[in-house]
Amino acid sequence: MKRYKKNEFGGPLNNTVMLFFMFLWSIFQLFPLVWLFLSSFKPTVDIQTNMFGFPKSFYLENFNFSFFNYKGILLGTYIKNSMIITLASLIILMLLSLPAAYAIAKLKIRGKNILIIILIAMMGIPIHSAMVPLYYFIAKLGLLSNYFGLIFPYVAFNFPFSTLLLQTFFRQFPNEIIEASKIDGCSSFGAFTKVVFPISLGAVSSVMIIMFLNIWNEFLFSLIIMKNNAAKTLPVGLMAFRGQYVVDWGPMFAALAISVIPPIILYFIFHRNIIKGMTAGAIKE
Amino acid sequence: MLNKIRNIRIKESALGYVFILPGFIFTLIFVAYPVLSSIALSFLKWKGRGPFEFVGLANYINMFTKDLFFKTALQNSIIFSLGAALGTVLLGFIFAVIIDLKIPFHKFFKFIFFLPVVISIVSTSLLWLRILDPYGLLNTLLAKLHLESLQQIWLGNPKLALLLIIVVTIWQYNGFPMIFFLAGMQNIDDGIYEAAKIDGASTIRRVFTVTIPLLKNVFAIILTLQLIFTLKVFDIVWIMTNEGPAGSTAVLGTQLYVNAFHANKFGYASVISVILFILAIIFSIIYIKVSGYRE
Numbered sequence: 001m002k003r004y005k006k007n008e009f010g011g012p013l014n015n016t017v018m019l020f021f022m023f024l025w026s027i028f029q030l031f032p033l034v035w036l037f038l039s040s041f042k043p044t045v046d047i048q049t050n051m052f053g054f055p056k057s058f059y060l061e062n063f064n065f066s067f068f069n070y071k072g073i074l075l076g077t078y079i080k081n082s083m084i085i086t087l088a089s090l091i092i093l094m095l096l097s098l099p100a101a102y103a104i105a106k107l108k109i110r111g112k113n114i115l116i117i118i119l120i121a122m123m124g125i126p127i128h129s130a131m132v133p134l135y136y137f138i139a140k141l142g143l144l145s146n147y148f149g150l151i152f153p154y155v156a157f158n159f160p161f162s163t164l165l166l167q168t169f170f171r172q173f174p175n176e177i178i179e180a181s182k183i184d185g186c187s188s189f190g191a192f193t194k195v196v197f198p199i200s201l202g203a204v205s206s207v208m209i210i211m212f213l214n215i216w217n218e219f220l221f222s223l224i225i226m227k228n229n230a231a232k233t234l235p236v237g238l239m240a241f242r243g244q245y246v247v248d249w250g251p252m253f254a255a256l257a258i259s260v261i262p263p264i265i266l267y268f269i270f271h272r273n274i275i276k277g278m279t280a281g282a283i284k285e
Numbered sequence: 286m287l288n289k290i291r292n293i294r295i296k297e298s299a300l301g302y303v304f305i306l307p308g309f310i311f312t313l314i315f316v317a318y319p320v321l322s323s324i325a326l327s328f329l330k331w332k333g334r335g336p337f338e339f340v341g342l343a344n345y346i347n348m349f350t351k352d353l354f355f356k357t358a359l360q361n362s363i364i365f366s367l368g369a370a371l372g373t374v375l376l377g378f379i380f381a382v383i384i385d386l387k388i389p390f391h392k393f394f395k396f397i398f399f400l401p402v403v404i405s406i407v408s409t410s411l412l413w414l415r416i417l418d419p420y421g422l423l424n425t426l427l428a429k430l431h432l433e434s435l436q437q438i439w440l441g442n443p444k445l446a447l448l449l450i451i452v453v454t455i456w457q458y459n460g461f462p463m464i465f466f467l468a469g470m471q472n473i474d475d476g477i478y479e480a481a482k483i484d485g486a487s488t489i490r491r492v493f494t495v496t497i498p499l500l501k502n503v504f505a506i507i508l509t510l511q512l513i514f515t516l517k518v519f520d521i522v523w524i525m526t527n528e529g530p531a532g533s534t535a536v537l538g539t540q541l542y543v544n545a546f547h548a549n550k551f552g553y554a555s556v557i558s559v560i561l562f563i564l565a566i567i568f569s570i571i572y573i574k575v576s577g578y579r580e
Contacts, residue, residue: 014488018383019390025380026397029456032412033401035422051425096308108294109301115309122316124569126517128538129562130319132326132545132555136333137319156315159308217405219520220538224546235407235520242411242524249415256408263403271396274403278461279468 033260040257044250062254071240075255077230078237085147085233086215089154093211097159098204101166105173116164123160127153127221135224145228153225154215162211168280169203206277209270213263234259320562327555337552344556354543355557358535361447362516365536368451369458369518370511374504376455377462382492384463385470395467399460406457410524413453414440417525443533446526450534454521462507469503470496505575513568517561537561 039047040062041055050056104112127134134153143149177199219235226232238259241252267274327344331337348355380398384391401409416422417439424436440446473496481491519538522528528535528543535543537557545554 015388018386018388022380022383022388022390022394026394029397029401032416032422032456035416036412048420051422052429096311099304100308103301103304107297107301107304109305110298112301115305119309120573121566121569122312124513124565124572125316125320126561126565128517128519128541129323129558129565130316131323131541132551132558133319133322134315135545136551137315152311153315156312159312163308213403217407219405219407220542224542235405238407238411239524242414252411252415256411259408260404263405264400267400267403271399275399275464279465 036253036260037257039249040253042250044248047249047253059250062250063258070251072229073237073240073255074230074232075237075258078232078234079258081147081226081231082216082234085150085154086212088147089151089158089215090208090211092151093155093158093162094204094208096155097162097166100159100163102170104163104167105170106175119160119164123164125157127157131221131224134221138225143225145226145231147231149225150222150233153221154218158211158214162207165207165210165277165280166204169200173199202273203277203280205270206273206280209266209274210277212266213274216263320558323555323558323562326552327559329552329555330550331552332549333551340552344553348553348556354532354535354540357532358537358540361533361535362518362537365447365451365454365518366512366515368448369454369515370508372451372455373458373511374462374508376459377507378466378500378504380459381463381466381470382496385467386488395463398463401457402460404457406520407524409453409457410521413456414525417449440526441530443530446530446534450521450525453525454515454518458511462511465503465507466500469500473499502575506572509568509572509575513565513572516564516568 035051038055039051041059042050043059043061046056046059103109104116109115138144138149138153141149143152217235218233222233222236223239226236238255241255328339328341329337330340330344380394384395418424419438423439427433427435439449477495477499478491481495486494517538518536519542522534522536522539523542526534528539537560541554541557541561544550544557548554
């Protein structure tokens, strides 16, 4: 559908007013982040005295000692933990939900409706409602402070949402394309690899990115399960910077800057995908 | 012949189950089973290890009648939920309307307003903690503007603390409803706007008579989603105020954590788990009704 709305807002005045407020809000949105990045390059003293200005020089010391072991805060380790847990969870999640989504979308199954209803019901359950028994369960399995203590619950809690998102996409995938490629001489397997897979990649990557963000940013459950300092994920590890006793703002800002960069980079590259993935299925054509 | 067809159908069904069951069972084990355990747990008194005792509805009665923190938490959760959900949805809608009008830089605005959504709440909370610090950005800014009288310990003020948490939540999530509204607006036929324009409607008029009625569905969906998300808030409260000052910003999520892992009252804490579960079901039903989700 071609969009071509012309701008007439009762005069140039309205246009300017709207723009003004939008820019004001943009400053409100951006300023904290800009302040964060600028401050991470200033020594602590400067952050206080020169709060609004540009850093005098590219002061990298903050990043230096915040990374490996700063007053017991093992930033490098936390990042490594987050990466491993997130990637492992993602892989297992995709291995489980891709076939499930395909089956729901394309195959005729007895009792499919009941399965779907149960999935939707489980999707809405907050981790809070399972928290206490799940903690006990994970402890019993000996998985406290263990990667799998988080990976298993993360996969389980994200499975319904991931499956339902993917099946929305698969459902819309026209069978005719598969048929057409078969007529053109593709085998069944060939049809899958040359036709279905490339087209699905967009939707699958959207879902993967959303799941990545969900898992990477998860806090509460990680707080409970990862008691061991060396096992903590990034969000939990960062909490050490909350205290009043950490007077050094420099390293703290550096750590925050580091934690904020991966999602921002992903966003810069994939923002269209992320937004499409999130609104898919919620808005009916 | 008919037997052949039936066999094919059974095979397809079986294949389907093979595809679905692994993930399904996994989720049943780690989601459904613990939730049901929570419900059972709420009728027990248990320290997490050792013996437990069946206490019937005692936990529920105690929580609703004798627990002041719970009362505060319940109030705060409702206030926070309504404030944050309405705030983000209304702002998101206004921004969506303006961006949909394709004013200059609209792509830039859309990009920037959604950006904070992908950042972790933990990072946001820590950042704003420094902004609202007594010697932080806000107070320093006020000093520069010669408004020293407005300076204060922002998060130490019981009247302002919850409000500030709502503001930060809106800062982070106003872009989320916005993209839903924008997606919905894509589906509105330009012809309707043209017709309205020909009939002499101004831009604002058009928003009220065309956009809003056609997006009622989206409104309901995203508002429900936001309410679901905000009722279980934990991260931002825990990091920014730790339920302070003096427990005045406690919410259901934090009380659940504190009761279970600080006071070791596993059974008692599970009451909150059950409450959140019931609320989640209610809102899920509303969501299904409102989004018209069909097989």
